[in-house]
């Protein structure tokens with residue numbers, strides 16, 4: 041796909057911050073979530089559940105290859121078909137080919153993360169296949185897709201969890217986002233990131249307790265659909281599972297970064313993040329937003345692009361996200377780790393970026409006491425000349441970014457070192 045490069049987080053955030061109505065709505069959503077959580081007391085074993093969730097997701101990731109093979113066997117035995125996609129382009133080809141093979145010129149497509157990650161809406165449109173959202177739950181459960189065009193032949197849905205033991209696909213609905221979990225169509229094409237597998241059915245007992253409280257602040261999720269293969273007379277007649285890697289095995293190689301794959305996509309970290317609360321999701325890019333997006337997107341896409349490299353800096357490192365995460369992902373630790381990777385990747389460029397030139401200059405100056413003291417004297421003199429009323433309002437060049445949002449106090453006439461030397465004399 042082509043087009044203008046995505047903007048850096050700060051540039052995109054400036055646009056979002058100008059939208060005062062959206063900011064009001066975000067604040068209100070965070071407040072509603074907070075009130076709901078406060079109204080539903082934490083279960084007494086909440087911390088034990090979080091520890092269990094952490095352990096279950098870690099076990100799933102550390103034995104991922106074996107779990108995926110077990111899952112493939114179970115899905116196949118239950119009458120489904122498994123397809124493997126190394127990247128988004130391959131996944132799009134598989135989904136398009138399956139839709140065509142089913143004779144569909146229109147498919148029901150939900151708005152889940154895997155569907156957005158693969159940009160399936162645009163891919164199917166390019167193939168001449170129209171898409172419609174799944175029917176809203178409630179009045180007419182077996183009802184028509186969003187555009188009212190009648191039941192479709194194919195539904196394409198993002199999977200939340202996959203159980204290797206039984207080959208079960210689990211779809212979780214938060215109420216206002218209907219999912220296409222197969223009841224709407226003859227053929228279900230389920231797309232899933234490979235990290236969403238869990239080894240055993242009993243693992244879901246823990247995850248389905250952690251998820252609702254973190255997702256909506258409630259005790260139970262509106263609807264959980266579990267689908268195991270093809271059951272004659274009940275549900276879709278064909279079930280295809282597309283397992284998508286798209287950078288995940290690379291993330292798995294990174295001992296610190298891989299923690300991001302434990303995510304169960306509850307969005308609790310969004311509601312407590314002071315950055316997300318002000319900017320909303322758009323500046324993070326089209327797929328993974330909030331604190332988890334800030335650590336997942338740069339790992340899945342690499343930190344070469346300016347937009348992805350800016351995401352690890354979209355945080356105050358306050359730690360609220362780690363406190364609330366039901367599977368205890370230490371998001372600040374991964375953010376700092378990724379900032380290091382961004383710096384390393386810049387170091388390798390043939391033309392060093394201005395910050396690197398500045399840091400090298402500082403390292404040279406501070407590497408020798410006399411050089412450092414001479415620079416300090418000159419800098420103090422210059423800074424006192426530039427100050428008005430004891431404050432410097434604007435620093436020159438690159439340093440100007442620092443004074444964009446704050447003043448700099450003028451340095452004292454006598455620097456600490458000079459004062460110390462005088463005192464000792």
Ligand code: SF4
Pocket residue numbers: 254302303304305306307308309310332361364365366367368369
């Ligand atoms: S990282 Fe965020 S979205 Fe993922 S499980 Fe933790 S709190 Fe939920």
